[in-house]
Amino acid sequence: MSTAGTREEQRGDERTQHTGEAGPARPAGPAWRTGGTGAAAGRRGSGAAGPREWAHDLALGARFATSGGRQGWLRTLLTAVGVALGVAVLLLAAAVPEIISGNDARSEARSGAFNTASGKAQPSEYSVLGKDANNRWNGYQLYGRLLQADGSSPATPPGLDHIPAPGEMAVSPALKKVLDSPEGKELRERLDAKVVGTIGDEGLLGPYELAFYKGADDLSVPGGAVRVDKFGSPLDEDPMDPVLVLLVVVACAVLVMPVAIFIATAVRFGGEQRDARLAALRLVGADIASARRMAAGETLVGALVGLLLGGWFFLLGRAFIGRFEIFRISIFPEDVTPGFYLGLLIVVGVPVTAVAVTIFALRGVAIEPLGLVRKSEQRKRRLWWRLLPPVAGAALLIPLAGGLETGGTVNEVQVSSGVVLLLSGIVLLLPWLVERIVGRLRGGPVAWQLATRRLQLGSGNATRAISGITVAVAGAIALQMLFSVAENSQSSESQASRYKSHVDIYGPHTTLADTEALTADLRRSQGVKNAHGYLQSWVEAKGIEDGVGITVGSCATLRAVARIDECRDGDSFLVRTPKSVSEEQGGATPPPKRGTPLMLDKAPDDGGRSNYTWQVPGSARTVMGIELPNGGSLDGLMVTPSVLAEKRLDSPSFQGTVAMERNAKALEALRTTVFHTDPSYSLWENADQETADQIGAIKNAVLAASMAVLLLIGASMAVSMLEQLRERKRQLSVLVAFGTKRSTLGASVLWQTTVTVVLGIGMAVFFGLGLGWVLLRMLGDARADWLVFLPSAAAGAGVIALVTLISLPFLWRMMRPDGLRTE
Amino acid sequence: MSISHTLLALLEESGPRHGYDLKRSFDERFGHDRPLHYGQVYSTMSRLLKNGLVEVDGIEAGGGPERKRYAITDAGITDVADWLSRPEKPEPYLQSTLYTKVVLALLTGRDAGEQLDTQRAEHLRLMRELTRRKQGGDLADQLICDHALFHLEADLRWLELTAARLDKLATEVRK
Amino acid sequence: MTSTASTASAGSPRGAASTAESAAQGAGTASEFLLSASGLYKTYGSTAALDGADFAIRPGEIVAVMGPSGSGKSTLLHCLAGIVPVDAGTVTYAGRDLGAMNDAQRSALRRADFGFVFQFGQLVPELTCLENAALPLRLAGVGRKEAEARAGGWLERLEVGDVRRKRPGEVSGGQGQRIAVARALAAGPRVLFADEPTGALDSLNGERVMQLLTEAARETKAAVVLVTHESRVAAYSDREIVVRDGRARSMAGAL
Structure with a gap:
């Protein structure tokens, strides 16, 4: 390796001697090519980079992320915040199974086998008679039990140190607050007992749960009471309704996917400036592979900072969760902890994804020493491989048709991977579709012409910006279809109650x-x-x-x-x-x-x-x-x-x-x-209020989550839109100098988004309805409500319109003639 | 390049002095390649004296040859001013004259920027002529005109550079 | 307006030539000039880009604006063309005060009466060369077919008719600049503003572009405001003015 360099230099010397040329011009040749130690240069030349090159280039890239002055920091921060928001959402999603199991554990710990036949203890010193007294008050669920001790040292449920005497009760702090308030009058009369104690946190499902244990003296087994000699028997609960499981699985899949896309978008913030810098690095001798590694290193910093920040956001949100009720359910912050493996997946997966996305994104461009060359003769996008994932997804889902009709169980892995694969079809097919359709557009007014030509030259950015939204919308549509059917199945009685x-x-x-x-x-x-x-x-x-x-x-x-x-x-x-x-x-x-x-x-x-x-x-x-x-x-x-x-x-x-x-x-x-x-x-x-409530709660949660995801993606869209505009600053200024009307330029930006958005939302509606239809077939219910897509599609389009609106003032500013100044 | 005007301007800047001092002063500033012969100075000063542009301020007797001390007359000052403000006929390789003029303008407290502008106008006038001739002419004409144009442009660029550096030059020259 | 005409170089001693120039500018009848400006001040942040500049151009005249970098040449052009508003002073075009117009009116004026050529980055990369050249016509309301036919004629004239279907990224710098010139002239402007039109070109291309530009301008009787720091380019003009420290002075009197 180093000998090669030496030979090169020798040859250079010979030539110098031979031709008698001035010395300084020649030795620059080998020096330019190596741009580092001889060994590194040799290995770079051979194409494969060792771990040392990787480490070196990543570290160098990382330095760029932090040393670019205010602009550099801003860019890194932008990426970090984007990644952080995504990570926080992912961590929350990863905590959902733990929240559910934490909730289950708390339920089990206080259960007195009221729901099972196993509570058949003999009367003893320790035994307790208990009776279900669950209740509702103003839409709140009250957890209630009547308790009656058989002997002198009865077992107690968690959070309680003794069984209340007849006419007395122990209540949760939240219930105590209600009882002490004027609104609690009705409830005071209903429960009709003296409050003598407080139920500790370990006996509650959430900090805001309304719960009471009331002492009684008239309980009997024939009267519906159950005798237990200990609390905390395993709950032999009915498995969750498979429809609900399906809803939850699909909801998680369709909510997490846009967030993943969002993260992928966030790591590309500030790409233009970075590209310029990479070009400069190429000029001083870095090769293409090492420039890519540096770009990856730069992204990695943003992603890692984002990971930390995301963890912090998550902790912040968790503390927040303890203070609020969501859909009348409150959760103890300590129950909101991501599972180890899911958490690990996020911590490792996000930075790795960030690097992968960066390197992948740079595949379509050549970083040349004098700037970035987007391969202008782009190959036409091919259709066939883009169809594979959605077809595979459909292949996974369609055989499940009718599988839940007779109360089968949900194969979560098959369903969720089917859903993800099917929805990935949007991300893959949208660029192809936009390219195909836009390629045929001709003529029209100037604004339209500017817009379509811009899309013809490169629609990648435009489609990438909205792909997250389209996936979110498609998922929301599928969910809406499921919900509408689940609600319809509430059958005749609820209709009568109208x-x-x-x-x-x-x-x-x-x-x-x-x-x-x-x-x-x-x-x-x-x-x-x-x-x-x-x-x-x-x-x-x-x-x-x-x-x-x-x-x-x-x-x-x-x-x-x-x-x-x-x-x-x-x-x-x-x-x-x-x-x-x-x-x-x-x-x-x-x-x-x-x-x-x-x-x-x-x-x-x-x-x-x-x-x-x-x-x-x-x-x-x-x-x-x-x-x-x-x-x-x-x-x-x-x-x-x-x-x-x-x-x-x-x-x-x-x-x-x-x-x-x-x-x-x-x-x-x-x-x-x-x-x-x-x-x-x-x-x-x-x-069937119970199920309806359950479905309603999931529906609300999903709607809120999909709105949050839409806004999140909207934010990232706004950022990349502003970036794109800044990139075009000079051009806009020239057009303004020409006397182009602002309205013309504004319309061209609007047209550009409209074309992609109409196609994107159309795609989302198509895939959303398709996915919904496949899922409905699983339930054996073909009564689809084909118009459910309207609200979700409107929300998606609304977010995009909002983003365009937000970027307009920026566009006006870009149109100022300052862009013409070169000095 | 006019040696008589240069010496005259130097005399204006420094006040009365001997011919030999004038030669030294000239050599320091403009004579990097080719120092003046004293004989040339002597004959030039005689001519200026004859034309009334300088006068003899006094004679110093000493061990050596006779030494006249010269001083500039009002007519001499006017003559220097006319010379400085007159644009040089644009031609290749006139840098040394332009440089001399810029330095002398500065030394004598005149506006060198204006002098440069005047010179540029003169250059451009010729360049326009050449451009016109080039556009109408055959290939040979074009090549010849372009040769001249490039040289004239080089002059002007040097002038621009000089103008930009005037401040620095001014302190340099006056120290 | 006439009263402020001489503020440009107040305080600096001026030779006979400058006085003659003042006369040409100040005493000339207003109708003699197509576009004139006096006492222009423009500040960017704390730097004064224009510090009392005067300017005047007759119909069909080609005036070179020269001066070192940062002297305010481009700013002067932007102010004259009504692209940026001035802080003080007046710009008059064909008897109309640009300062009294609103943005829409100035835009309309630029569309109808002015043409622009810049140093680089002026062609819309997504549009084909022909569409780029036709852009001002289309902005002025000419139909697509006719606009492209007219623009195509100009492309032929500027010897770039063969690249009309290509995109700006696929043509050379010299071709791009010719397309820009064709675009600027296509709408038949009365004033062509050219800001370092050959700045990014080699000598041969630069010469050719200047030759074509001035020939076409003279033929269509368009006045040209030519900002350049190259005297060979300026040599294509009828006269030059020099901008130094935000002040413009004409050397017309030296003629």
């Missing part, structure tokens, strides 16, 4: 007397127009797959729910669904035939005991049901108490429907009424 305001009440344990008493109380409650309550049980029947509902009640009660002319104790009725209801629900359940054998008192684990069979009385008369305020009707079998004693029914439950004013105060009063009967009774404002 014109009738009603509340359904369900209690797992009741007696006939309690049912009558509660129904009377409900009728008396504030704002109630009408209330029906009855005791019902669901029993298995031979030959009827779904079983038969048996309603037990007095003639008066039964008359309220069916058209019954004559009724005496001892009568029984077979109820037909009224036409209005069957039309609404698209079908009716025929009543059981007389003499059908029904299996009574069938416990799930009753050992070898034989089932007690009871037959539908032959005297049962067929009557028509009455449409209830909730839009449904009772069907099946109705009996008066002497026909079938309530005690012979397995878990007789209370079913109630209340027609009332739509009025928050009346609703809270109703809740209090029910709570005083039995805290474990549930109320629904409509049929």
Whole structure:
């Protein structure tokens, strides 16, 4: 290596001697080529760079990032802030599984096996009777338990050091605040106990959770209570609804992808100035590979600073999270911790991506000593390889069609990689599409001509700037489609509730007397127009797959729910669904035939005991049901108490429907009424509020997140737009000198963005609807709402319009003649 | 280059002095390549004396030859001024004359910038003529004109440079 | 306006030549000049780019503006063309005061009556050479076909008709500059402002561009304000003015 250099010099000397030329001109040759130590030069010459060259060049690049004066710092800072915002979002996303598992752990720690059959402890010194008293208040979920100690040293749930005495309760700090406030009057009356203690953080899911443990003395296992001798049994929770899992997986995929694109954009901030500097370095002898490494080194600094800054943003946001409730859910900051592997992936992946993006971006250009040469004879973009990822994504997703229809499970890896691959099609196909379409544009007014010609010459920058937004929009569209279907599946009852305001009440344990008493109380409650309550049980029947509902009640009660002319104790009725209801629900359940054998008192684990069979009385008369305020009707079998004693029914439950004013105060009063009967009774404002709320919360979260992502990308678009304008400063000035109207130039900028945006958003709509359709097929639901793309597409277009608007004043400034000054 | 005007201007700057001192002064500033012969100075001063541009201020007797001390007359001062403000006919290789004039203008407290502008105007006049001739002429004409144009331009560029450096030059010359 | 005409070199002793110049500028009838300016002041930040400059040009006249770098030559051109507003002083074009016009009016004037050639970076890289040359016509409202036909004729005249379909990045500097000249002349300006038009060219190309530019200007009777620091370029003018320290002085009297 060094010998080569020496030989070169020798030859140079010989030539000098031979021709007698002046000395100084020649030796410059080899010196120019090496530009460093002989060894390094030799290796560079051979093309492959060793780790030492890498380290050296990266370090040199890093120096440029920090030593470029105010401009240099600004550029590095811009990249760092961009990367930091992206990293913060990624860290938050990486913390989501931990938040969920942290939440689960807290739930498990305080669970008293109320939801499982495992709570079958024998009474002892340590055992405690507990009963679910979960509740709602003004849209807040209250976690509540009634507790009753069997002995003198009972087990306590986390956050509590003793079981409250009857008539006393321990509450969470947030609930205490509510109870102490004037708005808490209703809740004070409902809970009706003296606050004697506070639940510690370890017993709460979040700092703002409303929770209470109330002491009781009337709990019994038959009355719905569960006996436990320790808290913290593993929760055997229902697995999450696969639709929800699908939503969450897709949401994460479509939100993280634009952020990744955003980071890739952010590391290219200030690229123009950097290119000029690299050209200068080439002039003094750096080769192309080492110039690229230096560029990578420069980016690396921004990325690393961004990583640190992002970590700091994340910690800042985490502390912030502890102080706020999002969608009425609060989280302890310490639960918001990214998982180790995901965190590692971010810490390693972001800088590596930054370097990769920089090097990749410089592939299309040659850094020549006299400036950057974009390879003007660009190859036409090819279509075939751009189609591979989206096709692969579709291939992963389409076979899953119908997979969730019958309640299958979601293969998260397959779904998320399918979604990412499919959406990557936008990023890959958009440049091709823009090139193809713009290439055909001709003529038009000057502004249009300037815009289209500019795009024809190089549409890469323009499309790259919006690719993040298009992916975000496509993802949002797909999600919207899923949401609209999930909401639609809330079926007839919620539709009925549109014109009738009603509340359904369900209690797992009741007696006939309690049912009558509660129904009377409900009728008396504030704002109630009408209330029906009855005791019902669901029993298995031979030959009827779904079983038969048996309603037990007095003639008066039964008359309220069916058209019954004559009724005496001892009568029984077979109820037909009224036409209005069957039309609404698209079908009716025929009543059981007389003499059908029904299996009574069938416990799930009753050992070898034989089932007690009871037959539908032959005297049962067929009557028509009455449409209830909730839009449904009772069907099946109705009996008066002497026909079938309530005690012979397995878990007789209370079913109630209340027609009332739509009025928050009346609703809270109703809740209090029910709570005083039995805290474990549930109320629904409509049929499936729980799931609807869950879906609503995810929908809100996703919408908020996609807005945040859109704004984030909008910010990066603004930055690169301003950069592009600054690059064109001289040109704009010349055009102004010509007397070009500002409006013409403004219009050309607008046209330029409009063309790319229309194509980009069109692409986003196409892919978004496509992805949504594929996902819907997974759910086996083809009822797609094809117009859901409008809001997301509008939001995307809005952000781009905003960015253009923001850049206009800058454009005006660029159009000042200062750009003509060269001195 | 006019030696008589140069000596006259030097005399104006320094006040009355001997012919030999004038020669030394000339040699220092302008005679880098070719020092003046004293005989040339002597004959020039005699001619100036005859034309009334200088007068004899006094004679010093000493051990050597007779030494006359000369002083400039009013007519001499006017003559220097006319000479300095008169543009030189543009021709190749006249730098030394231009340089002499610039330095003398500075030495005698005149506006050298204006002098340069005058000279440039004169140069440009010739250059325009040449350009015109070139545009109308055949290839030979063009080559000849271009040769002249490039030399004239070189002169002017030197003039520009000199003008830009006047301040520095002024302190240099006066120290 | 006439009263301020002599502020330019007040304080400096002036020879007979300067007095003659004052007369030419100050005493000349206003109608004699197409474009004139007096007492121009322009400051960028704390540096005075123009410090009381005067200027006048007759219809069809070619005037070279000379002076060292940073003397304010380009600023003078920008002010004369109404590209930048002056801090003080008046610029009069064809009897109209540029200072009294608003930006839109000045832009319209530049589109209709002025043409521009700069040293470099003036062609829009995305447009073809023909489209570049047709740009001023199109800005002035001429239809695309006609504008391109007219501009094409000018490209032929300037010996760059063969590159009309290429983009500026694909042609040589000399060709680019010819295209710029064609563009400046295509709309038939009455004043052509050229700021170091040959600054980035070699001698041969520079000579040719100047020759074509002046020939075309003389033929179309366009006045040319030619900013240059090269005397060989200035030799194509009818007379020159020199800008030094933001003050312009004419050497017209030396003629």
